[in-house]
Amino acid sequence: MFVVESLGRTSSPSFFYSHLFQNIANEICLVDVVADKLKGEMMDLQHGLAFTRHCIVKADTGLDYSITAGSKICVITAGARQREGESRLSLVQRNVEIFKGIVPKLVQYSPDTTILVVSNPVLFIFGVYIASVDVLTYVTWKLSGLPKERVFGSGTNLDSARFRFLLSEKLKIAPSSCHGWIIGEHGDSSVHHILYALVAVWSGVNVAGVTLSNVKPDIGGKTDDEHWEQEIHKKVVESAYEIIKLKGYTSWAIGLSVAKIVQAVMSNSRNVFALSTNVKGFHGIKDDVYLSVPVVLGANGLTHVVKQNLNEFEVQKLHESSNALLEVQRSLTI
Template sequence: MSENNHFKNGNGRCKMATIDKLFTPVQSKSDDTGNKVTVVGVGQVGMAAVFSMLTQGVTNNIAMVDVMADKLKGEMMDLQHGSAFMRNAKIQASTDYAISAGSRICVVTAGVRQREGESRLDLVQRNTDVLKHIIPPLVKYSPDAIFVIASNPVDILTYVTWKLSGLPKHRVIGSGTNLDSARFRYLLSEKLGIATTSCHGYIIGEHGDTSVPVWSGVNIAGVRLSDLNPKIGSDSDPENWKETHEAVVKSAYEVIRLKGYTSWAIGLSLSQLARAILTNAMSVHAVSTYIKGEHGVEEEVFLSLPCVLGRAGVCDVIRQPLTAAEAGQLRTSASLMDKVQAGINF
């Protein structure tokens, strides 16, 4: 699907008289850009991630993998036709995982959707069965890659990927609450009337209903809102800031109700994480990582905490000061994940 039909000479060019007359070969060319990213799954989320990475200049070397050959080829061609508007992007696609060889990052967005009446555990098992066909070949062709998981439920599937891959924990990352934190900052900015980028706050724990807003750390220019309003985010807060977090939890459901799926925000989130890894940025992001031993968590689970990301994946987990209530909520989330994971058939 990604190969040119013309025979190529030693310089990586198609062999024909016109080209031989046009160029004087100096040395052979390499296709390795050093920033290859493979995205598995060309649904709404996968394509939003690909489009964000290409148009933001995060990478100019993308490989896409999916089982739907026609859609895969169509998405590839559509992007290739726009290559004049991008930074000399190399865009490949195939149903064969060999196309992913040599990737620096493997982003997994593939998975099945929850059926009506289906339990969370059933969905986890079905997506675990999907990952059994995805993770081993990715590891085979890109054994040194960082794995970024976006498939839901993302925290449990990040744990599943860690188990299936045999990779060290710092190289398996879930997109986690990076998006939840972005939604939180946006809603805070709307309430305060300042830029989203000037609002600082994190959602930690599960990417889902048991996520934890760290109200104790929310600040503007270093001014903690909890110092101005000690009851902020609590049930007794007269200003009802708690509704901001409630809106974060509900926002995905609302977007899905309105347009059928979420795509752009998670695509931009994945692009940000890829940039941090490829550029060795050492920037802090709320991503799903192995948190046993953090904040009193005793289970082997992956949940989101602020992490320093670089070329090696997760370089540090920030020792974020939490109130007793916040730490308790995180441990409750960890216990829930552990119970679901206990029923997974590997």
């Protein structure tokens, strides 16, 4: 069984659709404080079960978390938006308080669970936009008391998928045959800050083992006459805003991404994902900070981090993200 805590208007429907048609689990538990929406989503899913493999769908308003007992994985999508006149630090702390009411209860009834954090309310702090999914994943780890390998965020997994898709269009091959990663902070917060905090690992982009930087040494750099950075990296950052402008919100891609992550845990697939995890000890980072890097994911969470051979610029940008997030973490009361 797995739990979804809080039903957002964006990714939840597509996530459930993906789950049911990929036969990921035999039981889903929905938890939300909005009772009417919760009941409606549960009924809608239940009425479609005749067209899928057998799956139990149940729900609760969050007053009694015993319904979640024995969950293999818990997916948290809850998060507060900024109120008019509210300070940014107040918004962060308010989200921390929400998580205080969720995380300990999930762990109480499912002490062996893994937790995936998808929540990503926009935070503008200390003059820059911060990817809150990374901050909230750190908060979840601290509140849960679970080993760090069993608490992770959706991070830049979708950003990496967008990166590969745009690469595939330029190279005219399938996205699955393009290998490239976006690391650092998740990229749906701000073009101005995240363009630099969301790190495209150009040094590792390859097709069939052929590294593009060996063929074109200036790829992604300032002297790149084909403008790969402008055409691809910048579009990775801006694509979410374009979708939101056109349809009001993002849904299908993030839903598919989350479903694939959950499937990896449920099936012990040991696939590699770009997830937000504790990066202390990697690439010279010395603090408990959550950033996205490639990781191997299995039944018990993260089995290990894939240590990429980053160039000096990529390491520098990773450290800048680490320092920004650390400053936010130190301002919190957990």
